[in-house]
Amino acid sequence: MQPLIDTCVASSGGALVPLLEKLGGIHITMPLDQKNPLALLRNKALITQAAKDHKIDLIHARSRAPGWSALWAARTLGIPLITTYHGVYNSTGRIKRFYNSIMARGDHVIAISHYIARHIEKEHGHLKPKISIIPEGIDTDSFDPLLVSAGQINQLKSDWEIPKENFVILLPGRLTRWKGQEILLKALEF
Secondary structure, eight states: OOOOOEEEEEEOTTTTHHHHHTTEEEEEOTTTTTTTTHHHHHHHHHHHHHHHHOOOOOOEEEEEHHHHHHHHHHHHHHHOEEEEEOOOOOOOSHHHHHHHGGGOOOOOOOOEEEHHHHHHHHHGGGOOEEEEEEEOOOOOTTTTGGSOOEEEEHHHHHHHHHTTSSSSOOOOSSSOGTTHHHHHHHTOOO
């Protein structure tokens, strides 16, 4: 993996923090997993201060609650905000639709698929978002099947107690209804 140059990540922490730091990135712990309005305002102040301390010239938000704090911080500092719109958020009413709209309020919006880009236009077209489609997925360099030996596959099957004659399908992602695991299981029934 390439070293990270001038990369700061603000989050509430997690398993990837050591890798980020090993690659030269800076992690700033903030309670960005909180959604109440007072927490959003506190996080705006924390992001603003961190951006000043680390001479940040661009903010990228990948989630709605931190997105609001990031938007306010970016506007306070006069720097651009980029957002990544990951999925179709539940929008059962005007308040929820407004809350979700943060992901379309960046100076530039990354949509993870053509479907999501169309969804952004449909739900938030009035915001006139500048959208780029950048599909998310697997790092094909790290998960190149040609780099995995038969010995590694057999060892993994042994570790997971999978009979040698069985095959394994890797479908990375959180176990949620919309990530596709259920579709895969139904497809395997045939």
